Amino acid sequence: MDKDIQDRFSTYLEENRVKERRKTEVRFTILKEICDFPKHFDLEMLQDKLDAAKYRVSRATLYNTLNVLIDAGIIVRHQFDAGIIAHYPHQKPIPIQYELRKKAETHYHFVCTRCRGIREVKNMPHIQAPGSNFTAEYASLCLYGLCNRCRNRIQREAQKNINQSQTNKSKK
Amino acid sequence: MDKDIQDRFSTYLEENRVKERRKTEVRFTILKEICDFPKHFDLEMLQDKLDAAKYRVSRATLYNTLNVLIDAGIIVRHQFDAGIIAHYPHQKPIPIQYELRKKAETHYHFVCTRCRGIREVKNMPHIQAPGSNFTAEYASLCLYGLCNRCRNRIQREAQKNINQSQTNKSKK
DNA sequence: TTTACTGCAAATATTTTGCAATATC
DNA sequence: GATATTGCAAAATATTTGCAGTAAA
Numbered sequence: 001m002d003k004d005i006q007d008r009f010s011t012y013l014e015e016n017r018v019k020e021r022r023k024t025e026v027r028f029t030i031l032k033e034i035c036d037f038p039k040h041f042d043l044e045m046l047q048d049k050l051d052a053a054k055y056r057v058s059r060a061t062l063y064n065t066l067n068v069l070i071d072a073g074i075i076v077r078h079q080f081d082a083g084i085i086a087h088y089p090h091q092k093p094i095p096i097q098y099e100l101r102k103k104a105e106t107h108y109h110f111v112c113t114r115c116r117g118i119r120e121v122k123n124m125p126h127i128q129a130p131g132s133n134f135t136a137e138y139a140s141l142c143l144y145g146l147c148n149r150c151r152n153r154i155q156r157e158a159q160k161n162i163n164q165s166q167t168n169k170s171k172k
Numbered sequence: 173m174d175k176d177i178q179d180r181f182s183t184y185l186e187e188n189r190v191k192e193r194r195k196t197e198v199r200f201t202i203l204k205e206i207c208d209f210p211k212h213f214d215l216e217m218l219q220d221k222l223d224a225a226k227y228r229v230s231r232a233t234l235y236n237t238l239n240v241l242i243d244a245g246i247i248v249r250h251q252f253d254a255g256i257i258a259h260y261p262h263q264k265p266i267p268i269q270y271e272l273r274k275k276a277e278t279h280y281h282f283v284c285t286r287c288r289g290i291r292e293v294k295n296m297p298h299i300q301a302p303g304s305n306f307t308a309e310y311a312s313l314c315l316y317g318l319c320n321r322c323r324n325r326i327q328r329e330a331q332k333n334i335n336q337s338q339t340n341k342s343k344k
Numbered sequence: 345t346t347t348a349c350t351g352c353a354a355a356t357a358t359t360t361t362g363c364a365a366t367a368t369c
Numbered sequence: 370g371a372t373a374t375t376g377c378a379a380a381a382t383a384t385t386t387g388c389a390g391t392a393a394a
Contacts, residue, residue, distance in 0.1 A: 079251040142311070195393075235385075
């Protein structure tokens with residue numbers, strides 16, 4: 001499976017779609033590490049993984065390689081907090097995530113608006129685009145809402161507040 | 173319609189969902205300008221619009237207000253180039269776009285992978301999420317592909333290349 | 345009168361670029 | 370040998386924060 005992806009990347013580099021592209025050890029090593037991630041990953045995770053493998057790559061090269069891989073159609077970029085999640089002070093945005101496109105195509109993403117957890121949901125919903133004159137190559141669907149844990153937590157907190165206000169009333 | 177949105181913002185500010193929030197002239201003025209945009213807009217466009225209205229607002233306040241509006245469920249954030257568009261040197265990413273949530277819910281977005289144009293498509297495709305145990309509040313669907321103009325342009329260019337290589341052959 | 349909001353400038357974070365050295369074709 | 374890639378550090382961008390002054394509750 002990894003082999004298949006490496007081959008596809010090879011073919012892309014041979015194609016010279018954008019300009020002449022070269023097959024380098026750095027690019028294939030980065031791709032190899034990417035293939036090992038079970039889910040999506042961010043830049044820092046990738047950097048750490050390469051460090052752990054004692055393979056030093058500069059940040060600039062990492063950004064460049066990720067773009068080449070995106071252009072090759074091998075990985076996709078996700079920005080999961082775009083949408084309806086506000087960025088408040090001291091609450092850092094979700095870093096941009098990357099994922100093998102092959103994997104991304106088998107599921108969709110559910111983002112909890114409270115804890116910001118990202119859950120992969122296996123069954124891709126059926127999307128039926130109405131008659132239109134463009135060719136969609138790729139669809140990105142992100143659902144926002146509350147995960148079970150946060151929904152329960154909110155309910156418990158609401159209950160606690162009600163209890164408290166009743167206690168306060170009886171004091172008066 | 174604007175009135176309705178202003179009222180909803182008012183209600184949100186009174187609710188103190190996150191912490192105490194205050195109704196300020198700045199916030200309502202920004203929202204008023206936002207309501208005027210026919211489509212999505214980015215931070216710079218909003219800043220320019222406020223400048224044109226001779227209304228000075230600092231950048232920090234603008235970011236803060238946008239987050240408050242997102243949290244209030246009045247606007248949504250879009251990052252249209254997350255996905256399958258590579259960021260090459262000298263090719264700036266599409267700036268983060270904002271849009272009235274009400275508007276966003278009536279259409280979806282199609283992003284051309286070549287010219288990066290964003291087209292709103294009126295008919296929202298029917299999305300049927302399979303049985304799952306979370307409550308989706310909002311769905312963001314982005315389709316990537318080639319717009320008609322770019323598809324034609326690519327075809328023309330391909331044809332030109334074929335013609336050229338034939339001319340070269342006959343020279344030899 | 346308490347606490348949130350605002351503007352400003354500085355600090356952070358993120359991504360890109362210019363250039364010299366290196367590797368691929 | 371010509372040109373793309375890489376690493377490094379500096380630059381450009383984008384966003385956040387600290388703080389002092391102002392305004393809303």
